Amino acid sequence: PPRRPPWLLLGTGVLAMAALSLAATRDEGAPSPPRCAEGHASLNEVWNDPIRHRLAASFAATESRYAASLWPAVESALDGYADQWTRLHTETCEATTIRDESPPEVMQLKMSCLHRAALGLQAAVDTLADAKADLIPRTADIVDGLRSLDRCTDIEALSADVEPPSANEAAGVNAVRAELATVRSRISAGRYDEAAAALERAQRRSAGLTYPPIRTELLLRRGELLVRSGHFER
Numbered sequence: 001p002p003r004r005p006p007w008l009l010l011g012t013g014v015l016a017m018a019a020l021s022l023a024a025t026r027d028e029g030a031p032s033p034p035r036c037a038e039g040h041a042s043l044n045e046v047w048n049d050p051i052r053h054r055l056a057a058s059f060a061a062t063e064s065r066y067a068a069s070l071w072p073a074v075e076s077a078l079d080g081y082a083d084q085w086t087r088l089h090t091e092t093c094e095a096t097t098i099r100d101e102s103p104p105e106v107m108q109l110k111m112s113c114l115h116r117a118a119l120g121l122q123a124a125v126d127t128l129a130d131a132k133a134d135l136i137p138r139t140a141d142i143v144d145g146l147r148s149l150d151r152c153t154d155i156e157a158l159s160a161d162v163e164p165p166s167a168n169e170a171a172g173v174n175a176v177r178a179e180l181a182t183v184r185s186r187i188s189a190g191r192y193d194e195a196a197a198a199l200e201r202a203q204r205r206s207a208g209l210t211y212p213p214i215r216t217e218l219l220l221r222r223g224e225l226l227v228r229s230g231h232f233e234r
Helices: 011-027 035-041 049-061 069-097 104-128 136-144 148-152 155-161 168-186 192-205 212-228
Strands: none
Touching: 011 104, 035 069, 035 104, 049 069, 049 104, 069 136, 069 168, 069 192, 104 136, 104 155, 104 168, 104 212, 148 155, 168 192, 168 212, 192 212
16 A cells, blocks of 8 residues: 555654644743644655646546546645645644644544544545546545545534544554545545455554444444445345
8 A cells, every 4th residue: 555654644642742742832931833734744754746746647648538527626625625735734734733723632632633634635645646537436435435524623523523542542543543434535435345354454554453433433334345345135
């Protein structure tokens, strides 16, 4: 599978520590931390001009009569998603570390949600970069399947989620979730064999983890794959 930027595998424990550290720095009267500008740089590893050009070339190479008219809409949708993600990341960081409007615990919840959204965007971009003629009709499903960023501003909903994994399992859980994001994207693309391969990688990565929700997420993706690929009895 494509190599994922290291920042995509950060755990929620790391995010919490960063929030607390930044809050302490703010209290010491230090200059505003540059971290709030890091969202753009981070997401730029996932969605940037070279990647955009690669996707455009991939669409053109399919020689599908729909690809040329479809690509501008796909590009616009991904641009909009990336812009919204970056804006929310910056606003979330500034609210806690600069304006002191939001506690570190809220920052952690929002950043964790944004982190999972970035995993989904990475998976969608990876899928679209390997566009074939059969993928073109499913492009809307892939883009529409991106995690809603509005949820990342809904504190009530985020607070109702299960507890995050422990610090020693956070990296492992996020590595599994990166694979599950690929599973979901490949399912949307109708590439069930690739989805199954990613699911098996996720299963192997989960070995030794004791975090119960990741087991549920694995089962949900497996069930979705079986349904979408027509294996209803299984």
